[in-house]
Amino acid sequence: MSNEKKKDINVVGFLCNWCSYAGADMTGLGRNIYPSNIKIIRIPCTGRMDPMMIIEAFHNGADGVLVSGCHPGDCHYSEGNFYWRRRYPHLKSLMEHFGIDKRRFHASWVSASEGKKFAEVVKKVVADVKDWQENG
Amino acid sequence: MAYLITKENIKEVLNALIAAKTVYAPKKDAEDTVLFEKLVNASEWHGDSLLTHTTAKDKVYLQSERFFKIKKDKNGVTIEDPAEPEEIVIFGCRPCDARGFDVINKLFNWSDFVDEYYTKRMAKTTIITISCEKPESTCFCTSFAKGSPVNETGSDLLLTPLKDGKYLAEAYTEKGEKVISDNLKYFSEAAETEAKEKEAFKTASEAKIIKKLDLAAIKKLMEPAFESAYWETVHLPCVKCGACTFVCPTCYCFDITEKAFDNMNSERVRSWDTCMSEIFTRMAGGVNPRSDTKKRFRQRFMHKFNYHVDNFKEELCTGCGRCIKACPVSIDVRKVIEGIK
Amino acid sequence: MTGNIYKPHIAKIIDIKIETGDIKSFKFQFVDQAAQKEFTWKAGQFLILNLFGIGEAVFTFANPQTRNEYIECSIRKVGLVSEAVHELEIGDTVGIRGPYGNWFPFEKWHGKNLLYVAGGVGLAALRSPIEFALDTKQDFKNITILYGARSPMDLCYKDKFSDWEKVKDTQMILTADKGADGWKHKVGFVPAVLKEVHPSPKDTVAIICGPPIMIKFVLKELLDLGFTPDQIVTTLEMKMKCGFGKCGRCNVKHLYICKDGPVFTYAQLKDLPDEY
């Protein structure tokens, strides 16, 4: 939760095992380049994404957090990402209330084939975090 | 020797102290919370409230005391002691708070084991106390042998408000005398009559304390009451938070934990703990001798007014009444121990 | 005691031995050889083991002061620290502070018979007093050790038994709640075996340690045999943090287990409430 301005941006990416993690693999296979600021943690499903872990990530000094899962309707467990879709706006709103800027917390849908999109998403997240760091 | 000082000059002395040392005094914030905080200027001192919300205990016996840093490397482990504590002044606490330090001092010097983190810090602390003019409905300091709104136990310097905005200043230790001698220009010598005025102040102030407990009789009642059915119902309103223990000037229980920064660096930390917490006595493996809430509730009162008296010949309580005010369900320690049967 | 009472001695693990499924014995030696020579304790006391980066926990000395070239602890895997200790290897660094608590008053027992009764892991707490008595056997008369566990598999210190038995006038009685193939010793619960052995209370001190249920019935047996409460000694266990009566959690009434205990006679315990 530190507000210090650091040179290196650290973004923690929680990626669902079935779509986004494979999507991130695809990014590499497709030779798409994305910023190396993201540190990826694989989770079984965005439905399993415990908000405690996101809060903990910010607490331990992450500048940004990205949670990415399958597109709605494509969930391996059929409905996990629907639950996440409800948790996300509430969590984001609460974190903002605590003073964690909205530019630091993002969510996306990236399927296993969307390597290009994953690169775009990470670029956007890092740019947003940078914007927060530089412009307050 | 006693001195006189005006309220304006107290602020001057306070400013002089701030210039030389770290001074903690009651300060009011935007939410009307009055806490001992570091002062930058004497004008921040909030002297109107009787008691601060939490005690000054945490300035000497820190809520989280960093014992030492531990560094691991390929040659083994090195232990790095913390920096020596700085000189501090606790200004404007009440006689009950000051006496709390006296009570904990004995604990940390008990038997052969002297807690040097505490004693070193205590040695560098000057405590300036202000006698209480308007005790509140929660006060019961006069129930204790050494308790009174003008008691000096634990204080280095005691200021007692007299007529015409003047204060009687009495030093009880070298540290207290030094405060006077360093700022002698603000003090004037007191006469016999002022000492008498203090007596009158004491009588008037003590008269405002509505409750006086017979603690010796209560202790006699407590000794056989361990298995009493009384505990079955009296604990029911208690929600088992730690508010009472954390605002208490005498509660001292702690836990020692390790805070790891990474695989190679960590820090040993002592933090306040509370006997109200379920995990306080839970052993590894799950056995817990004080598993249910009744037992923990009983332990708190038994410890304060029975066990501690057996070990130290004084109660682990100074009668400040903070626990009564802080309790979310208004449990009154006086009623709890008076009702024991 | 001078200096910082919270600061541990740095020690290294010199030996690890697996006793049973979840118990390992560790031998520690101080890095500072002189400190190791000076470090002494009495059977019955305990130490606080520091795992740097994890925390502290209380363990009892498993070896007696007569064998103090190292410190030995038998540690059962139950909590945060003990689990981490089980991960350690020979050569790893730990911290040790202590010794704390009181001890078995052997000086008062000179010329007496000693009866040790242990159940399960309770023997870990009695190993130090047993070996101390064996090492100074000339001061005592007969020594009887009655030890039982759920099954022959669960007995600790199996390899020590033959050494112990070799000492003059020493008798080992082993029992298991349930026997197994090749088990040549007794089968049955410790209290029942105690009744069968029928030790005489004359000039004898009984030192017991084990699970609460065993203690309860052993006490009853001993009292039936004619032992007086001050002839029965046990050692208590409670959550401890500091080791010297300051942290406030291990009290039973006004007594702190870490400072006034852990060794108590049954005469003392009788008057204490059941909060340990």
Place this chain on the structure above:
Amino acid sequence: MDKELQELIKKLLTEKKAEWAIGYEKAYDEFSTRPAFIIDPADTARLIFNKYCINNLGLYLTKLKKNKLAVVCKGCDIATVFELIREKQFKRENVAIIGVACEGVLDKRTNKLLEKCENCQVKQPKGADFTLGNAKNSEKPKSYADVVEFEKKSSKEKLEFWNRQFEKCIRCYACRNVCPVCYCPDCFALRSMPEYLSKHVDADKNKLFHMIRMQHVFGRCTDCKACDTACPVNIPLSMLTKKLAKDAKELFNYESGADTDARPPLSTYDEGDSESDIM
């Protein structure tokens, strides 16, 4: 009303409609009350109800292992009881709700009317089994003006505000322990494997605790202010609980404690949920 209340509880206990009754009694001075537990029907004379009855007695429903309870509830406390019934902590028929009309309660520290009482919609309790007294509900809806005002601050200002607040926090857990919906027997704050919070107290750890607690009670918190009034160092936790209520309303059109059969917002979903903010 005290007389009526005492008679009613006496009747419930004598007729064995309830094993225990929970009400209020006078505490240490005339400005304070505390929870009273009545087992004996002859013991009801100490029960009172006045503007200092600040505690939410719904708290004790999960703590007492009794079959039949009678509990004195202000209109706002009934929401808590309903929420606990929704969470299947006990059955509706096992609790007799005695609703008492309330003109608002005072904070014992400031002697001021609680902010939540200003535009109270349930001065006259709704959904109780027995209702005592009469009060007129506010015509104005609940106001979120202070939360809206706070939301306008920059994230840096918010951060500074909370850092200051959580520096004061002594982690006594009074807020958690008086919270009727914080009834987990093994709170995350006490767990050591994995350890989210050590005993070490600093502003950062304190904030972590409060963030996680707030997240855990989202959609369950009835904004009863028990935590806010319990805090010994006056941390304005109301600013957080009110935000939760506002978010539940705005994001999911949900109000906790309103319906004992509802699905709370985070344990259900709708295929048409908005995802405007998801990339």
